[in-house]
Amino acid sequence: MSSTIDSLFLNTPSSGDFINKSNGIIFTISTPGKVILHGEHSVVYGKLALAASLGLRTSGTFRENEYSDDASVIEVHFPDINLHYSFNFKEIQNLLEKPLPVNPDISCFNLENPEKIDHDLHLKNIEGFLSGSGNYDTLNKVQKNSLVSFLYLFTAMFSSLNLKLCPFHFSVSSQLSIGGGTGSSASFVISLVASFLHYIKLATRRSGNRVNLSKDIYAPCLFTLDSDTTMFNEEELKAISNWGFYGEKIHHGNPSGVDNTICTYGSLIAFKKGCPPNRKSMSYPLKLLLINTRVSRDTKSLVLKAADFIQKFHNVGNALLNTMDEISKTALELLDVLNKSNSNEDEIATTFQKLEELSEINHSLLRILGVSHPSLEEIVRILKEYGLKAKLTGAGGGGYSTCLVPPSFSQNYLDEILAKLSNSGFDVKITTLGVEGVRVDS
Template sequence: MASTTSPQLPSPGVSIRVSAPGKVILHGEHSVVYDKLAFAASLGLRTRLEFSEVEPEPDRSDVVAIEFPAINVLHFYSLQDIKDLLAKPVPVSRAASSYNFTHPEVLDHEQVLDSVQTFMKEKSGSLPPDSKQYQALVAFFYLFWSILGTVDVELKRFKLTIKSDLTVGAGTGSSASFAVTIVGFLLQFVRAKRCKSKSCYKNIKVSVTNLSDFDKSELELISKWAYQSEKIMHGTPSGVDNTICTYGGLVEFRKGASPKLVEMTTKFSLILVNTKVPRNTKFLVKNVALKREKHRMIMDGILETMDEIAVKALDCMKKINRRMGDEFDVLEHYETLGELADFNHNLLRCLGVSHPRLDEACQILANKKLHGKLTGAGGGGYAICLVGPFVDKNVISKVIDELNSKGFEAVLTDLGGCGVSID
């Protein structure tokens, strides 16, 4: 679902603002690896991209600025170097005449990646030592070249900034949200500039009559491109994060199957608790696999129970979303969701993927008769607590204050809101 707010495209330079949500897994962490159900929803916390063409300055007429404050990136590039990158043929797996940016599946992913990394080494001056900073810049230029390199456009000096409410690398879909905002911007840029394909590429058809939101086919394209970026960040992504950050709402998924989107029409609220403890996803997943090898029957029983929990929890959320029944029924669904959250967190503890700080956060919530659980890989990162409309606002405020006083970073946010939007 996209915003209906008209984009700001002032003269003489183009200015574009795009945003996309993060996400949380509600149920199915780790069990999804073993073909069990998992589902996730978009967050009210978002990544925001601001792009503006700027007037040349006498001493900096050929310099563009790219800034990602969330990971302390501020790099300056020669505009001519970027133009030279866009002038190079984009590596594709078929004839160039069969490619334009609406067909990301035709890209030669590895060759594009190699070329972008070479560009980074030769043109960036000094490469960032931090791997997250480096990957973010590589992902940006990967998307920038693969899309804009196929169209005729006169690139002007610009400044681009991407800010985020999300903590990077904590399991809330920050990399997918980052990618979705970039692709959304690039598509909007092509539409605003009324770009046409270069002569060596297949003609494109993009809508230039409605610049206030993205249609269904454009959202599908944004999600596909964000998936390409996720391959840079995560190797073999599931496709869930780019889907939910593009469309918003709720997504259910099983390994090997396409994610299934559920549009959410009812407002859900969530307390999101950052433990500020870093975690190692690969290590945690490997440990679960080792435990399963050692205790196959016990572990399979736990995983099967987690699947049943996810199925029942999803059913409850769908019933609330469809406003099925009266207030008593809704209250009962929320109570069931609370019980299921308790069950799931304790089963995840049995898998060995919790952390003392996660358990502490859940206990603080439990002391106020609220129900928390870890989300994502565990071992740190975030805990979540679904809050029903019947919970006293003072209780929510007090528990957030208590969590923050104990060194956590807790916020109340919406769940299942809109996907990528032009702001």
């Protein structure tokens, strides 16, 4: 190890368990996925929708490497999409020295306000940098988006900071299926942002600089980085969600902001188009069957299909949308009942029954809109044999189906259901709803 790195690692304040003298900073962050409970398609028309965090998580592990003048790289490894990519460390350092494109001028930007970055121009610059490096042009769309997200967020968050960096290895793996409507992209970008922010916390603590994090040409950054390195505080969570929104723009163009919010904070969110997401707590554990039809779907065409129905049968379509809105409102009230600490067993059982019935009704309405699929209907039929109610989630047309499992449901029957769904060609997982958001795992 060089003397520079020796002094960086050994002659600075202790940073706890996240730093080891031989390998530098190392930690793992994890982020939940998300699922839409109610409000698919109707949310496009200004109706209420509900989303909850999912107990399937994306994990990002960050590990500093030793510095070498001969061969120093930043390694990115995303095994779920078969991507292993290396950047020359000095080239990344040079990239970080370039001023960020900011509106109205660079002196107004710091780590706290990602909205001041000229998103389109910064994205264009990153894509231009990548197009001339490595084998970027041979990558598929998902691989490119993931790599662009990494470098966009890394440079956007670090370029303004007066912080000494080391080469590092960063890997991300997920329990979520990509493109299935369970928030895989948001879970990914929130893992990126949270990892970068956590590294900034640890590296800042190590360097002893706790006053102004910004370089001179940028606005002073007095962001209070919590000394507790085992968790994120509210200010840090807000920054993570805000930066995650811009990572989501790379994947979805014009995201609603719901996915990055639910993946950051966890629990439950009620949202309407054009309104800030309303965060709700979920203290009662909800067991969920998440069933993958293995049928790919085109979200855009399904949205257009629903729109065509609503236009063709205007009054009927509006009645369907209004009913879906009422279902979301009623489901939210029922979830509030479950989360009350004084709910008794009879009240819980009755509440669960109503929630199941709402799922059945909502699926029927979505079927009328024309966004179901034979695979989804097969899942509904199988679960109905056992007294359970399933509904599609997300755009429909394939993708996933969900089913709440009552707390008193027989484990033997549940095992039968899992076997039957699997034998029918479906991939099914048992998970939980309303889990905590992004967190430091180790």
